[in-house]
Amino acid sequence: MSASISLQSDVSVGYLGPPGTFSHQASMKRFGDSLAYVPYPKIEDVIAAAAKEEITYGVVPIENSTFGAVVQTLDAFVDQPRVRIRAEVYLPVTQSLLSRYQLSAIRKVYSHPQAFGQSRQWLDQNLPNASRIEVSSTAKAAELAAAETYTAAVSSEVCAAMYHLDVVAKDITSAKDNTTRFFVLGQSSDLPTGDDKSLLMFTVDHRLPGALCSALDVFAKYKINQTAINSRPSRQRQWHYMFFVEIVGHELDDNVARALEDIKSYCLDLVVLGSYPRQSY
């Protein structure tokens, strides 16, 4: 994937903007600085742009080691089932409190909901009376904190320099090995490498009791390990779920291909969102 990229001059990478977000940092980590980067205002927009080939690649967060799955990304996959995951990228994430003011003067804090989740404990203890304002990204938060009086942002140190803010408190996340996993999206997946993972998305027939169990049982039969499982409302009917199961293996691997064939007896709307080389973190 990266070899073919370096030969192309018209490769573009979309990410959740503005510049300086962790999505931007993860994109730079994966692709370097010689490509065209395109910021989008929302995760859904990045995924839609990748599905429609407006961009060559899209980079979106999928889960954080402290705060869990990024539900906006999972929900956007339901609307864009034709997008394909090409790779995963792990980025250590350190949130800091950025401001032009000292701690005691701060009345308002901007950040992304995930970053608030990761730093909730520190904020409860150190800024219990400041209101927390949810914005679309940690970089957007820094941009706003730079423009308003008595405000701060929970954001990355990269953004302190970018938006001329001071680091009032460094590393305020509760887990010290806080890492976010990102997906690189495109229109197809690469061939098997021998050590891949795949993300599947499906619903089960609500009239068949035990259908989820039967579906998961297929993986056991083919000795396929599951590395993550998440459920989201299917939006087809109440209390009906879209399941996201990440497995070890590539969709073209023999055992995975056979399992996917079998599992169709129990699952509806089965989509392989992609197969991608397993990265170490």
Added chain:
Amino acid sequence: MSASISLQSDVSVGYLGPPGTFSHQASMKRFGDSLAYVPYPKIEDVIAAAAKEEITYGVVPIENSTFGAVVQTLDAFVDQPRVRIRAEVYLPVTQSLLSRYQLSAIRKVYSHPQAFGQSRQWLDQNLPNASRIEVSSTAKAAELAAAETYTAAVSSEVCAAMYHLDVVAKDITSAKDNTTRFFVLGQSSDLPTGDDKSLLMFTVDHRLPGALCSALDVFAKYKINQTAINSRPSRQRQWHYMFFVEIVGHELDDNVARALEDIKSYCLDLVVLGSYPRQSY
């Protein structure tokens, strides 16, 4: 459960406050208006109070039919594994835009993250430029909107009357059958009724590949249907999960008791958070 309640005069019910929240409305639906109601500032506080017997019952949201699991509740169970679920309550939830101003004058909207999630589409279309401010509850949002100029709250109609606000736009949630499920918490579960559900919480040994699959397979063996599955970071190590599996059956039912015994070979820290009569919605 309700029969014994009516005979006691010192029964208290804790909920996510302030008065007027959907948690408060769900509590009133279940327990009526003759008990002592105690508002708490955070979901974690309600669960801790129920675990420590500061209150007889605690009422917390567990999932919304549009926006999915309430992760704060799941995460709080990890910290309070001794609390017990006694009942479930379904409450139809209608979010409206409340304000003292007309739509074109509104610059700022307060709400709870879940309510923002449920009304995101309407807000994107009708108030794309108003900043969204995350607060601890929809009732708190109404309280703030009543006190500040050019602000609104995404909240319930109950709160319009309570905080002297107008209903600027009625029912702005994207799904028209939007319902939230609540748990009633206490220190023990009731006996089997013949139609119960149970919520289990466990991790799996990360050194045993396929352990999650083997654990779920036990339910298939005993023909136990799973109604929901969620995972959250375990906070024990990176990319290690706490699984929440809701099954049909009571922990004292024969097949469930045998399954729980078997499943211990694959699960660590297995906790039955409670067994409770299945409610229709």
